[in-house]
Amino acid sequence: MGKPLPALSLVQLTLVRIREFVREPEAMFWSFGFPLLLAAGLGLAFRSRPPETLRVAVVRASASDSIERVLEQGGGLVVDVLDDSTALRRLRTGQVALVATRQPDGTLSYDFDPDRPDSRAARFLVNDALQRAAGRADPLPITERKVQERGSRYIDFFIPGLLGMNLMSSGIWGIAFSVVTARNRKLLKRLAATPMSRAEYLASYLLSRLAFLTVEVLVIVGFGALVFNVPVRGSIAVFSLIVLLGALAFSGLGLLVSSRVATIEAVSGLTNLVMLPQWIFSGVFFSSKNFPDVLQPFISVLPLTAVVDALRGNLLMGSGLVELAPHLAVIAVWAAVAFVVALRMFRWR
């Protein structure tokens, strides 16, 4: 056999990373399956509903009346004809939005709760329908245009957040677990006694992350686009840049938390310390603007905030490089600092 190719050990190391991951079914589930379940659950819970119909009650009158027929033709209303006391009880318990009664003198009376939006809406819809039927004409002609925007639903907000969160947890946890396990089992020490290039060893983690990353991104964004019709408006090149840079930053953090500790327990604690604030503050599940203004400078420099904001800008609003530059800069600084410090601190024993 001739001299081995220079990159051969890098290839072998990367293959080992991929094999170790793929042969661990639980790791596969938490990286790929769990985010999909989360997206499906939240997508269903917060899906946009069709326009709501309002349920209103009409008090049964002794004389035959046309109120109920008029209201049913008006559209958007479901009408129950009830006796006086039942109608009012249903109003109080929220089952109907309004009670309409024809008084003996021919006038109309409405019972409704002005604090309930559905009740107020019913007041206007019912009155409008009845007045028109009685011959009212609108003095101003109007035209209506219906606008229904993709990209403003909760699932649209959530999919970029989920992608960012997954980049973070698989980047940090995937690397930290593997490195610390190897150190704990004295495998790092054994490898350090071979002529293996230590830079290649660490590079193999980045390369394997890249392989998994592609799958993760396709699974999550593909799921969002196909199942929930989440928009992908920005350029694919900018999107790839955000994802790559984000993955680098989180890999660097993973290397950093695992650079010294030798037990899984210790690295679990460190990993949570790094990830928990970002889950809470970085706007994965709800907008980070909900936090007080004093916290905003701190929140905006978290790597996950930058990644999630950049992904939302790219996917939902189609923002380009120039608009996203501040976010990308934050991510790049995290990546550079994390790697430099991690390599300084890294312990092979």
Next chain:
Amino acid sequence: MAVTAPATTHEPASAAAPAFALEVRGLVKRYGDVTAVAGLSFAVRAGECFGLLGPNGAGKTTTLEICEGLNSADEGDVIVLGRSWRRDPQWLRDRIGLSLQETQLSEKLSVYETLRLFASFYQKPRMVNDVIPLVGLEEKRDAYVGGLSGGQKQRLAIACALVGDPKLLFLDEPTTGLDPQSRRALWDLVEQYKRDGGTVVLTTHYMDEAERLCDRIAIVDHGKVIAEGTPRALIAGLGADQVVRFQLSDGAAVPSALLESLPGVRVVATSDDGYELQCAAVHETLPALLQLIAQRNARLADLRTHAPTLEDVFVALTGRALRES
């Protein structure tokens, strides 16, 4: 960090091959207040199997790790294959093989994949498919490491050490925790490597292992070499032809001074297991011993004699039994 092999690619044979594969002089290693290695020296000739023998905590593993380039010495020199770790780390790593005491290889990789990985690190590795039969793992070639027995895992560890085609092999407690059959399989492996011209340095606390495998031995205690030589010479140095061990019933005791005054006794050692007498003339010692016991109205619980071993050398040197210390 990752320095590739130096430009001088010629083998040491083309220069003058060093007479010693490994030279250790005045090695000292401290951990805080504890001195693990206290001025330890020895030299290993090319082509021999050299054993560091001693109780747990004697400093064997620390010494070995310094020789392997995994640990640094506070004082002293280590010359491996004629070079130093400070100047030629990458050259050396390419030419030594080793197994550590506690390494656990990745469980989800197969035997073949593990060896393929290790082979990829070396300039001139052996073929993986040649190494697997060498350690008798042909049938486990595609089995996951997690599914191997303790003996098979240890043979794989040795295979990882051999796949780089090393000139010098370091084995730290290679058979600790193995069943007798696996131990013998491992011994055969080491002997085969030696027949092929390799040099071996191993640590062990098993006397039989040292006697069987090692051409020369250094007995290490408290971080120092307290005796060095071939197993045969070390044992002959005792001047004893037999060792007598006995125990008394009901916790009865005999003062050591009385035992030392018996005819033909050279060394007396006491332990929880009873008494041990190293005798130059067992035919004189035994009748006198029996008489002494009878005089003191004690009763023998156990009496046995055996030809002296390295174990007895350690007892004679330290007054302690190797196993219990």
